[in-house]
Amino acid sequence: MRAWLVDQWRKRLGTFGVIGPSIAQCAVGAALAWLVAVHLLGHPNPLFAPVAVMICVGIGSGRRLRRLAELVIGVSLGVGVGDLLVSWIGSGPWQLAFVIALAMTVAWLLNSSELFVSQAGSSAVLVAMLVPGADGGGLDRMVDALTGGVVGIAAVALLPASPLTIAGRHLSGVLDAFSTMLEQAAEAIEKGDADLAAEALECGRRTQTAVEEFTAALDNSKEIIRISPLRRHHRARLARYQTAALPVDLALRNARVLVRRTLAAMGEPMPPPVALAELLREVSEAALLLQLELGAGREPTLARQALLAVAARERPKHLGFSANVIIAQLRSIAVDLLQATGMEHDEASATLTPLDESMRG
Structure with missing residues (x-):
């Protein structure tokens, strides 16, 4: 105690x-x-x-x-x-x-x-x-x-509060939860552990509150900038948080579907291959890079490069049903997070390896 x-x-x-x-x-x-x-x-x-x-x-x-x-x-x-x-x-x-x-x-x-x-x-x-x-x-x-x-x-x-501190702190909470969820799912795949997958799913169910708090924090930050002349120079940096808000929310929703399918896959004859765990970790690390770069006021180029590397990866072969669903959700998450870095949807989607090519061989 x-x-x-x-x-x-x-x-x-x-x-x-x-x-x-x-x-x-x-x-x-x-x-x-x-x-x-x-x-x-x-x-x-x-x-x-x-x-x-x-x-x-x-x-x-x-x-x-x-x-x-x-x-x-x-x-x-x-x-x-x-x-x-x-x-x-x-x-x-x-x-x-x-x-x-x-x-x-x-x-x-x-x-x-x-x-x-x-x-x-x-x-x-x-x-x-x-x-x-x-x-x-x-x-x-x-x-x-x-x-x-x-x-x-x-x-x-x-006497204004810092709008960037408010927005950054709440976005960090969202991306920390997202990263933790994917890390737990990756470990569950490696160990074939349904309990770990269940923990990841429970973590995912708590993320919506963090998203709502981040949205409210953005509204508060925008109002501080609108009222206070001392914070007007933060508009450009806050715009990056605004750009990331909806795509990060979508990425979290897709991650919850991914983790739910990971849990279901634990009892299948063809569980997800260990190679998928590495992809999950790469996306998790890209999310943390996005958090760090936005917090430092930089263009999130490192996060974008990490996500582009994931998007360009070929899909593992001979997958079961659940593994295919996980791959599909990972592709959606990569597009969402690329949009969070500032890319347009069509441009982000075009970076994905075409499914027909990834299935050859």
């Missing part, structure tokens, strides 16, 4: 470089929003100003501009409904329930976004229960929310 806790602690420390800038944005932005609301706008209790910064900036991989718009409108709606109803019916438990229900219902009818609806309800709670009868009216609170939103954008622009 102690070793596990130490390992988890090290992993958290290893990822702090990604989360740290967002924490700084939240802390500095919240303090600045409070100062602006108190000293420039004259609001004695600007609760919504720092809250708006926290929700706007956050530490996740969301669409921050859209989140900000939903925050400001949601706060305005919640404050408006809350102020109106509290002035009519007063405050108390049943009034609180009624105010929340009405605010969230109106919000849902206007926009089904969970953030929009929950923010409207949260704002209504604050108006109905925490600050009833306060000197500052609903308009002041709406201005506080707007102030916090503007300061949040400024914090993202002036």
